[in-house]
Amino acid sequence: MRRRNEPQIAPTRPCGMDLGQGGVHGGWTISLDGQRKAALELGRTRLLVAAAVFLLAFFAVGLRLADLALLSEAGEPKRAGTPSAAAALETQRAEILDRNGQVLATTLPTNSLYANPRRVIDPQATAIELAQALPGFSVASLQAMLSQDTSFTWIKRGLTPRETARVNGLGLPGLDFVREERRFYPHGHLTGHLIGYTNIDNVGQIGLEASFDDVLRGSNEPLRSSLDLRLQHILVEELAEAMEEWRGVGAAGIVLDVYSGEILAMASLPLIDPNAPRTIPDAAFLNRATQGVYELGSIFKVFSTAMALDLGVVGLADGFDVTHPIRAGRFRINDFKPKRGVLSIPEILMYSSNIGTVHMTLSAGTEAQQRFLDRLGLLDPVNLELGEVGRPLLPQVWREINTMTISYGHGIAVTPLQAARAMGAMVNGGQLVPTTLLKRTRGERIMAEQVISPETSQKMNWLLRLVVKEGTTGKADAEGYRVGGKTGTADKLDPNGGYAVDKRIASVLSAFPMDNPRYVVMAMVDEPKPTEYSFGYATGGWVAAPVVKAVIERMAPLLGIEPQAEPQAEAVAVAGDTWDPLLIPANLRGRHVAAR
Structure with a gap:
C-alpha cells in the first residue's frame, strides 16, 4: 500500500521514445527514428567525401596524361627503338x-x-x-x-x-x-x-x-x-694448336654422333667473340665447318670404294693395274707415291691410289657415281638449323673426266659437315642420318635413309681401320680406341680460275671405335705451310691426323669409352672369312712393287 502523503510519480517519456500500445512495460515502445536519421546523414557525408577524393584523383591523372601526351618535352625515351x-x-x-x-x-x-x-x-x-x-x-x-x-x-x-x-x-x-x-x-x-x-x-x-x-x-x-661444351673445348684447343704450328689461315673440326646425327662439337677458326660482334673481322664470319666449301681430296676415295663395293662391280679380292698414269685428253692422272703392278681394292684405299680409284669408279660409271653421291647428300646443301650453310660446287656438265677426278676428290667442293655426315653412313650400318644442332630426346624417331648395305658398311669399317694401321692415316691412331679413317690433301681453287700455287686443304675424316663405330671426328687445316719437321710436306697425314688422335684420346674418357686392346680377329662379310684387322689376307693382296 502506498502511504499517505507520499508523492505520486506520473509516468514520463524519455527523450527519443514514443508512447505505444501492446508493448512491454505497461504499453511503452522504444523509438529509434532519431538515431537512424543521424546514421544515414553521417554515411551520406562520408560517401560524398570519398567520391570527391576519387574524382580529384582521376582528374589529376587525366591532367598528367594530357601533359605528357601534348605539352611536356620527353623526359624518357619515347622514339622508335626505345624500350617501353x-x-x-x-x-x-x-x-x-x-x-x-x-x-x-x-x-x-x-x-x-x-x-x-x-x-x-x-x-x-x-x-x-x-x-x-x-x-x-x-x-x-x-x-x-x-x-x-x-x-x-x-x-x-x-x-x-x-x-x-x-x-x-x-x-x-x-x-x-x-x-x-x-x-x-x-x-x-x-x-x-x-x-x-x-x-x-x-x-x-x-x-x-x-x-x-x-x-x-x-x-x-x-x-x-646438341653441343657438349667439354668436347667443344677440346676440339677448339687442338685445332688452334695445329693452326699455329702449321701457320694456317683457318681450321675446322667436327665431332658427330653417327647414330643420332647430333653434332657434339663443331669449330671454325679464326674464332669470333659474340660478346663483341663489332670487333669481328669480316673474314672471320665464315663458318668453315658448315659454310666453307672445299675440295677434300682423297677423303672421297672412301665414298668411291663404298659405291663400287655396294654396287657389286668389284669385290675386295679384285684389283687394278696402277703402273701407268691415266690420260684423258690434256689431263694426266698420277699417284702421289706411285706403285707398279696390280693393287687389290684394300690396297688401293690403303695406299691412296688415284689411278686405282679411277679404274674402280669407271667400273660403276658416271650415272652411278652421280646417284650415289646424291644419296649421300653431297650434291645439295645440308639441312641444318643454321643460316650459314654452303652450297656444293659441282661441274656444270658431268663428263667422264669429271667422274675420274671426283672419284679422288677433285672437281667437287663440299662442306666438312657434308663429308662428316656421309662418313657416318659409311660406318653406322649404311644409314644417312639427318644432322642436328639440337639435343634429341630419348626415344625420338629419326628418319634415316639406307644408302649402302650393312654388309658394305662392315667392309668399310675393316678397310678404314686398315688405312690407319697400315696406310696414310697412321698419325691418327689413338692407341686403344681403334680409329679408322682417311686423309685428304687438295690444292685450293684460285678465285681467278684453276688452282692456287702452294695453297692446300689438309684434312682427316675418321671414326671410332671401328668394331662398333659411334663417333665421326673430322679435322681440317686451311693453307698449312710445310716445315722441316715434316720434310717439306703439309699433307693431311702430317697436319690433320695428329689433331684427330689428340681429340679422340681426350674425348673418349669423358664419354666413358675405355681403351681396349686390339681384337685378335675381325669378321668381314666376304665368303665367310675372318681376317686379322692388321693384315691383308694373301688372297686380297695384289702383285705390285714400289715404283722407282
Missing part, C-alpha cells in the same frame, strides 16, 4: 644450353644511358666529365650529341655496372638511364659461330640466335643444343 614496358617483355630471351645444361647464352639486365640535350646546361663541360666516365668516347663526339636540338638521344647502351656507377656519381642534369636487357655469352669465342649473337635490340643475327629468334624471344623455356 611492352617492349621490355618482348626482348626477354630464353637461355641456350649445351646438352649437359651448361649455359651458352643468357640475358642479363643492364642500364643504357640517354640524354635530353635541351636540359643539358653546359654541353662542353658535361662532355668533358662524361668522357672521363666512359672510355672510348671523345669529348668532341659527346659535345656534338649533347648540343643537338632534340629532347632525346642515346649516349651508350648496355653500360657495365662500373660505368653506370661512374656516370651516376657525376650527377649531371639532362642525363638519365633506362633499364634494358643484354645478351651475354659466358664462353665467348668457344661457340661463337654456332650460337651466334644478337644485336643491341636483342634480335638474333647469326647462328642459333638467328635461326630460333622467334622461339627464343619472350620465352622462358631454354633451348638445349
Whole structure:
C-alpha cells in the first residue's frame, strides 16, 4: 500500500521514445527514428567525401596524361627503338644450353644511358666529365650529341655496372638511364659461330640466335643444343694448336654422333667473340665447318670404294693395274707415291691410289657415281638449323673426266659437315642420318635413309681401320680406341680460275671405335705451310691426323669409352672369312712393287 502523503510519480517519456500500445512495460515502445536519421546523414557525408577524393584523383591523372601526351618535352625515351614496358617483355630471351645444361647464352639486365640535350646546361663541360666516365668516347663526339636540338638521344647502351656507377656519381642534369636487357655469352669465342649473337635490340643475327629468334624471344623455356661444351673445348684447343704450328689461315673440326646425327662439337677458326660482334673481322664470319666449301681430296676415295663395293662391280679380292698414269685428253692422272703392278681394292684405299680409284669408279660409271653421291647428300646443301650453310660446287656438265677426278676428290667442293655426315653412313650400318644442332630426346624417331648395305658398311669399317694401321692415316691412331679413317690433301681453287700455287686443304675424316663405330671426328687445316719437321710436306697425314688422335684420346674418357686392346680377329662379310684387322689376307693382296 502506498502511504499517505507520499508523492505520486506520473509516468514520463524519455527523450527519443514514443508512447505505444501492446508493448512491454505497461504499453511503452522504444523509438529509434532519431538515431537512424543521424546514421544515414553521417554515411551520406562520408560517401560524398570519398567520391570527391576519387574524382580529384582521376582528374589529376587525366591532367598528367594530357601533359605528357601534348605539352611536356620527353623526359624518357619515347622514339622508335626505345624500350617501353611492352617492349621490355618482348626482348626477354630464353637461355641456350649445351646438352649437359651448361649455359651458352643468357640475358642479363643492364642500364643504357640517354640524354635530353635541351636540359643539358653546359654541353662542353658535361662532355668533358662524361668522357672521363666512359672510355672510348671523345669529348668532341659527346659535345656534338649533347648540343643537338632534340629532347632525346642515346649516349651508350648496355653500360657495365662500373660505368653506370661512374656516370651516376657525376650527377649531371639532362642525363638519365633506362633499364634494358643484354645478351651475354659466358664462353665467348668457344661457340661463337654456332650460337651466334644478337644485336643491341636483342634480335638474333647469326647462328642459333638467328635461326630460333622467334622461339627464343619472350620465352622462358631454354633451348638445349646438341653441343657438349667439354668436347667443344677440346676440339677448339687442338685445332688452334695445329693452326699455329702449321701457320694456317683457318681450321675446322667436327665431332658427330653417327647414330643420332647430333653434332657434339663443331669449330671454325679464326674464332669470333659474340660478346663483341663489332670487333669481328669480316673474314672471320665464315663458318668453315658448315659454310666453307672445299675440295677434300682423297677423303672421297672412301665414298668411291663404298659405291663400287655396294654396287657389286668389284669385290675386295679384285684389283687394278696402277703402273701407268691415266690420260684423258690434256689431263694426266698420277699417284702421289706411285706403285707398279696390280693393287687389290684394300690396297688401293690403303695406299691412296688415284689411278686405282679411277679404274674402280669407271667400273660403276658416271650415272652411278652421280646417284650415289646424291644419296649421300653431297650434291645439295645440308639441312641444318643454321643460316650459314654452303652450297656444293659441282661441274656444270658431268663428263667422264669429271667422274675420274671426283672419284679422288677433285672437281667437287663440299662442306666438312657434308663429308662428316656421309662418313657416318659409311660406318653406322649404311644409314644417312639427318644432322642436328639440337639435343634429341630419348626415344625420338629419326628418319634415316639406307644408302649402302650393312654388309658394305662392315667392309668399310675393316678397310678404314686398315688405312690407319697400315696406310696414310697412321698419325691418327689413338692407341686403344681403334680409329679408322682417311686423309685428304687438295690444292685450293684460285678465285681467278684453276688452282692456287702452294695453297692446300689438309684434312682427316675418321671414326671410332671401328668394331662398333659411334663417333665421326673430322679435322681440317686451311693453307698449312710445310716445315722441316715434316720434310717439306703439309699433307693431311702430317697436319690433320695428329689433331684427330689428340681429340679422340681426350674425348673418349669423358664419354666413358675405355681403351681396349686390339681384337685378335675381325669378321668381314666376304665368303665367310675372318681376317686379322692388321693384315691383308694373301688372297686380297695384289702383285705390285714400289715404283722407282
